[in-house]
Structure formats: C-alpha cells, structure tokens
Amino acid sequence: MSIGKHIIISGLIGLAHVVGWSQSESTPPFTIDQFLSIVIEHHPTAIQAAITKEKGQAYILKARGGFDPKLYGSAYQKYFDGGQYYSLIGGGLKVPTWFGIELDAGYDIAQGDQLNPQAYTPKDGLWRVGVSVPLGKNLVIDERRAALKQAKIYRESTLAQQQIMLNQLLYDAAQAYWEWLKSYHKMKVYENAVQVAKVRFDGVKESARLGDKPFIDTLESNINLQSRQFSLMEYKLQYENAKAGVDVFLWKDGYIPLEISDAIKPPLMDDIAVANVDIPILAMVDSIQNYHPELLKYQFAVDMAEVDLRLSAEQLKPTVNLKYNALNAPVNGNPWQDYNLNNYQWGAEVNFPIFIRKERGDLRLNRLEVENLKADLANKEAQQTYKIWASYNAWQTSIQQIDLSQQMVNQYQVLLAGEQTLFNIGESSVFLINSREKSLIESQLKYIEASIANQKSKLATEYALGILPQ
Secondary structure, eight states, rough: OHHHHHHHHHHHHHHHHHTTTTTTTOOOOOOHHHHHHHHHHHOHHHHHHHHHHHHHHHHHHHHHHGGGGGGEEEEEEEEEEEEEEEEEEEEEEEEEEESSOOEEEEEEEOOTTTOOOGGGTTTTTTTEEEEEEETTTTSSSSSSHHHHHHHHHHHHHHHHHHHHHHHHHHHHHHHHHHHHHHHHHHHHHHHHHHHHHHHHHHHHHHHHHHTOOOHHHHHHHHHHHHHHHHHHHHHHHHHHHHHHHHTTTTTETEEEEEOOOTTTOOOOHHHOOOOOOOOOHHHHHHHHHHHHHHHOOOOOOOHHHHHHHHHHHTHHHHHHHHEEEEEOBEEETTTTTTOOTOOOOEEEEEESSSSOOOHHHHHHHHHHHHHHHHHHHHHHHHHHHHHHHHHHHHHHHHHHHHHHHHHHHHHHHHHHHHHHHHHTTTOOHHHHHHHHHHHHHHHHHHHHHHHHHHHHHHHHHHHTTTOOOO
C-alpha cells in the first residue's frame, strides 16, 4: 500500500468516525447537513476564512501602535586637545493622544567648555514637561488617526470577507452534493430499467422458443436492453464524476484529503423534503445593504476612501504647531521643589504652500475615488437584487414542477400497468411496453431533476442573500 493511499484510508476512517457511520449494509445515508458540517470544519477555505478574521485584529494592533508612548534618549560628547568641548545627554517620554496633542516629559544635562549657550542647563540638569498642539493642519485628523480608523474599518471588512468565503464555499459544496445525489438516483433508475429489460428479454426469448411470441420480439427486447445498458454506462460515468466532485470538499483538518467510500449513499428521493419558500424575501431585499457581505465589502471600501478624503481635506489647512515646556532645575533630587512659572520654553511653527496644487490634486482624486466606489456599490446592489429575485422565482417554480412531475410518474405507472395487463393477455406488443416504460423512465428522471432543482434554487436564493453560513 502506498503512503498516499494509506492517508486516504485513514482519512475515511476519521470521516466515518465524525459522522458516526459503520461500513455495513445498515449504513445510514450521508445527508447534506453531515456533509456541510465536515466542509465548514475541515475545508482549507474555512481555515483561511478564520485566518482572514484574525488579520483584521492584527491590523488594529498595528495601527494602535501609532499611539504607543515612546521612550527616547541621546548622548553626544566631544573631546579634543585634552578638553571637553561639550557633553549633551538627555532623554524622556513622549505620549501621543487621539486628539493630535503630544505630551512630552524629559531630562537634559549639558556641560563643556565650548557648549552652545542655547543648550545650557544648570549643573544638576534640567527637567521639562510640555505639550505640542497642532492648531491648523492635523488638528481634526492626522495620519495616525486615519490609519486607526481605516484599521477598524478593515477589521469589519474582514468579517464580511470571511462571510463571503464561507458563503461561496458552502454554495459550491452544496451544489456538488446535490449533483452527486441527483446522478446517484438517475443511475439507480437505469439500473432498475436494465434489470426490468433483462427479465423481459429472457421472458420473450423463452416465449418465442415455445412459439407463443414471434422471434422478432426477441430482437426488439434485446435492442431495448442494449440501449438501456448504454444509457446506464453514461449515468454511471456521471455518478463517478459527481462523486469525485464531492470528494474535492472533504478534508480532515484542512490538510488531508478524503474520499467517499462506495458504502456511503445519499438519502432516498422519498426522504428529501420539498424545500418550501420560508424566507421573508421582501424584507431581506429591502435591508440587503445592511447585512449582505458583498455589499458590506463595497461599503467598507467607500468608508476607507472617505477617511482618505477627510485626511486630504485636512492638508489644505496651514501648518500651525505650538509647543510649550515647563522647565525646572532639580533641588536635592526633587525636580519641582523650586518650580517657577517664569521658567518655560515655547515655540511656534507656521508654514503654508502658496498654491497648494498637490493638496488640491490629492483632494480631487480622493473625491473622485469616493464617487466611483459609491457607483460600484449602487451597481452591485442592483445586480445582487436581480440575482435574489431570479433565484427566488426559480425556487417558486420548482415547487410546482415537483408536483407536476410526481403526477406524471404516477400516471405513467398506471399506463404501464395497464399495458402490461394487455401484454399478458396477448393484446399488446413488446414495442408498446417498451414505449410505456421509456415514458415512465423519462418522467422519473424529470421528477429527480425537479426535486434537485428545488433544492438548488433554495440554495441559490440563500447564496444570493448571503446567508448560507448559518
């Protein structure tokens, strides 16, 4: 046994354990709920969706780092020709705040023969506590606050993205499951049809040998048997391909692929309840922009662009920064023992580009980007609303088609039974029996198609509404 095969078999054992199966004739059917529970827990995309959510938290943490208090310090000394030109040593703590104000506290000590008078401090150094305030640009919003706002929006967008990923995953997985179930029951219809045709062929052949039927009927019966055997091969191929399509969604822990055992079967058609319309579709369509993950993703893009717009509008203001530091020399180690209000340092910075062409250009570009994203949002909402109503209309139609197809099956069964009675008393032919059976088989296939279309249209409506991962 190869290593790869061993992994698959081990995975199947784990899969059987998860859903509580035993590999015997009494194996319960593999339901859609069991299948989707495995998909949502073990599929790699489900794991990626969880990672996407964690990324949003990481971006919040990163953006909040812009408001972290910062310790700083420096030391510069110069010695030449046996003397100390200067010694500049200082350090402190800066604390940025949400309102753009920055608090600063520190200690400086400067010594030396060639010290710049501007850097002079008392012998024991100088303590300072101050504040820096932007009175023009960056008063309302700055890059730090914009980054945190956008990080919070991104965190919400990751939740929407997670929902989108799960919505798509469950939709694709459920589509594969219903195709598997449909192909299985179509194959079973033709397996039964082949068995019936074989019994009839053997019976007609025996009757022809005894002289009760013409030998031409054996040819008719044999051709009918071969035709059904040919069709059965096609439906078996469809089933195997559909089974492989289901295997794509079966994983263990997101890394080990699994396969469905041949002992695992889907539910019987009689056990599949008709999916009646049970969603308040009108109310959900009216409020779709408030909850649909695809639309929320577009709205979050608008929100992030509007933060950029506010930041670019802020850049049109002049830069006016005011800085003030209270100063005091320590006495006996106490930095504020002889504090005097007249000891302080202050400064102001003002600048403003004359034409502000760069700033006006950025503002115009950001405004156009917001308008463009809002147009995308409106277009996406219209498209999504159409998809909802289209799938909803198909859902309603499928319920009527199930009822009609079931009636057709029942009526063709009555016709076949009557034709069989006539055939038994010699008043019908193999051709008519085969024709009646063909019509019954086609009606059975239509009933299967209608039943699965009903399940798929319900699935498509939930997918269009964005509510699958519930």
